Amino acid sequence: MENVYENTSVRVLCSKLVLYKNEPGLQWLIGSPFFPPLTVVSTLRCIHTDASSPDYHRESEELRTLLFKGFEVIGALIFANSDAEKNAGEAIAAARRLRKLFCGEREKMDSQQVIGAVVDLNGGDIKFFVSKSKSSKSFECVNVLYEDDPEKYIWERGCLLRCELPLKLPIYYPVNKPSDLEKIFRRATEAVVAKFKDPKIAYMVEALRKTSAEVPQPVILRGVDLDFDTDLSNVKLLDERTQNSDADSLSCSHFCLESKKGSPVYSAVHADRIQVSVLLNRSVNSEKSTAPVAEYFPALEEARVLVVDYKLEVLCYAVKGLPLRHAVSKLIIPGLVDQFNLVGNTVLPNLLAQHPQLHTYHFSPPGVLHPITVVYELNYGETEMKQVEVRKSLHLRLGLPFDRPLLRIANAVDFFARDGVRSDPTRKGSTLLKDVHLGIPSSGVSGGSVSMVQGSYEYYHYLQEAFNDSGWGCAYRSLQTIISWFRIQHYTSVEVPSHREIQQTLVEIGDKDPSFIGSREWIGAIELSFVLDKLLGVSCKVINVRSGAELPEKCRELALHFDNQGTPIMIGGGVLAYTLLGIDYNEASGDCAFLILDPHYTGNDEHKKIVNGGWCGWKKAVDSKGKSFFLHDKFYNLLLPQRPDMV
Incomplete structure (x- = not known):
């Protein structure tokens, strides 16, 4: 080191x-x-x-x-x-x-x-x-x-190792002496811990790569060859050029990509990944052929058996030059032992009752350079107070904001799944474009400060899903985009509603007559606020301006919204509705631009076509030709959804 x-x-x-x-x-x-x-x-x-x-x-x-x-x-x-x-x-x-x-x-x-x-x-x-x-x-x-460049510093030189190990631990205890159960359980867990270092145990190390022309063959490391004594600080790192095929002289770099094409992205999700599997050799190599032997140990008194389920999943960080045998002995095995003991200590008080359902999740929260591991108890729902308090304490420890869910199960990252993302039911089957504004040209505001939507959203516009709402459905589409933002940020699991479901909601709350369902009537900012409140429990702030000419006066307030709340804004004026994704504002000169996502688009979901056509882009209140984007003879309502105060 x-x-x-x-x-x-x-x-x-x-x-x-x-x-x-x-x-x-x-x-x-x-x-x-x-x-x-x-x-x-x-x-x-x-x-x-x-x-x-x-x-x-x-x-x-x-x-x-x-x-x-x-x-x-x-x-x-x-x-x-x-x-x-x-x-x-x-x-x-x-x-x-x-x-x-x-x-x-x-x-x-x-x-x-x-x-x-x-x-x-x-x-x-x-x-x-x-x-x-x-x-x-x-x-x-x-x-x-x-x-x-801290991400490059960490992930250019390092990689991730993972070991997943399901275990079923049978515990036999005398019926007449249930008080002995704790001692028996501890003895059994100590025996399992000792097995991790057993000379007969083997660890198979292999690469997990999304794209690679040649994937190295797995390597088997045996317990007898592992080094448990040398301190990590004294381990000599291996030079990739001097390595051979001998397992004892291979490092983690053997399973890492030699080079990353193009402009590599350095992050935990894009890191090189190595899988470690535990194999237990119950047979010993012998020159003589021998028959299997079954041993019988009769119980001296009436006994019962209970089985404790373990689902261990350990992730470790290692520098690429670390020898594989040290990666297993100094990282993987201690990680397995720690997690095994954690689960055992949690189960112990309830051995004769219902065991806690513990599951390991890994997160990569914003602002934290390395991922973290959390073990959640699934006996409790995510909205139950005990789970909420656990997440609040984690937010406090990590310095995360308390007004957004960053450590819910849906936020978890499976670093060894395809693309590093855990299957997300809130986005299953969705083929809509996401985050259309990324990569668009700059606004042209000189010396401006940009405030943008925080997080991802889906782009809803006219004629999607073979539904003809051209001429009347722009506010519905803006609402759908806003609800998709709340779904993707894991504030809700509610499906993005159809036009009819939006109308049904407004009828249910008494805002509209039953004849409204199935009609082509417009809705505005107030109706959108009713639907967000009913379906998501989201409150909204509404800004009214008498003329489009007054909208630049609200830039400071809108910038504060994006900085603090970060939700998309719906703008409704006359018969048109837009989704506002950001503000570029020079407070000194008053120059400003609005990042508009236009739901009136009727073409295919092609990003280049949408951006080049101006359906997503920066709009000046008055452009270089003197044309006003916002009409001066129309009033406008701006709907600013507020983040729920939750974790």
Whole structure:
């Protein structure tokens, strides 16, 4: 591993180091044994405290699940308004104590360098201090370097390893001594943990590639050949050019693409992926032919059996030069053991009752450079308070906003599925174009600030699905686009309604007469707000302007909407309706442009044709020829859907 660093500088990869400026608290700094020392990949908030200090046991247990193997705690960040070095010492002491629990026997208590960062409560400046070792009483104040392309830094040199292992663990216990069940269960789980390191066990390593001309043959690693003693920091990385076909001298790079064509995208979803499977050899090679032998162990008293189901799924991060035998022994096996123990400890209190249904999910939330792992209890529905509280605590730890669902099951990413995306029932069968505005020409506003829709949507327009709504259905189509946004962002699983279903909804709430169903009557912003409230429980804000000439005066308010809410806006004026996706506004000059998605398009769903035809693009209130996009003799209503306050 790399153990030399430039001029004792801290290198920061994450763009957001302070998670909550107005709510100071202790934050853990996360790094990797595969990076140069003092490289901060991310930061996680300490959310469990006991009196005035962290609850180190709960913190270590949760971080052990949340973080992939290949990432670890390397320091802590604390807020203070005086005596920075003293507070840095407290942060370093906290980080060392957590590392001792988090890393366990792997922790070299005296040799590990640890970072203590101190944020000034008044000015917000951050000072970084480094402790060379536990025995060192002084701390060195060091410089900080910020990485320009952190995703490339992580994923160009690294890859993902995955191991999925379903287990059924039978537990036999005496009927007359149910109190012995816990002891028997623990003994059985200890036996399983020991099996992971059994000399007879084997691990098959193979590549999982979406596109590749030549896929290397799988490699078998046997338990007897694994190295459980060498610390990761002392493992010598292999040069790909010097590797041979011997399994002991192969590294993870053997299963990674040598080069990525074109302009490679660096992210967890696009990372090289390696699958590891567990094989147990119950036979021993022998020169003599032998018959199988069955052994009989009679129960000395009446006994019962219960079976505990485990569905383990572990993901790890490794640098590509890491030898495969160390990737398995130092990442995969510890990951399996940790997850196996987590499930066992959760099931233990309910061994004789209904067992919790635990399932592992992986997420790649925005702003977090590395994926995370979460184990959810499926006995509870996603909207039940217990699950909501679990997600809220995760949002708090990761510094995620509390007004959008980012860690629901539908947000989970299957890094080993096609295209890296888990099957999503909210989008099954959809062939509509998504995010049509991506890649369009700039607005032409000089010195403007762009505020855009946040997240994805589908483009609904005239004549789709062989339904002729030309001349009257533009507001219906805008509503469908808005509802698709809420579906794709996982706020709802409600299907995007048809024109008739929209009309039916308005009749049901008493806004329209029954004769409205099946008609070609227009609807406007107010009707759209009724439907969003009824079907999705979404409230809306409505802006009224007396003339299209007044719309530029609302640019500041519209920009704030996109910055804070991020939902598409419906604009209705006269007999026309549009979907607004963004604002480019120069506050000093007043120049502005509106990013319009036009539902009046009647052609095929061809992106180039739509953009070139101006059906999705920036519109100036008054163009270079003096033509007004918004009519001056018509009033306009703007419907601004509000994000539900939920996680």
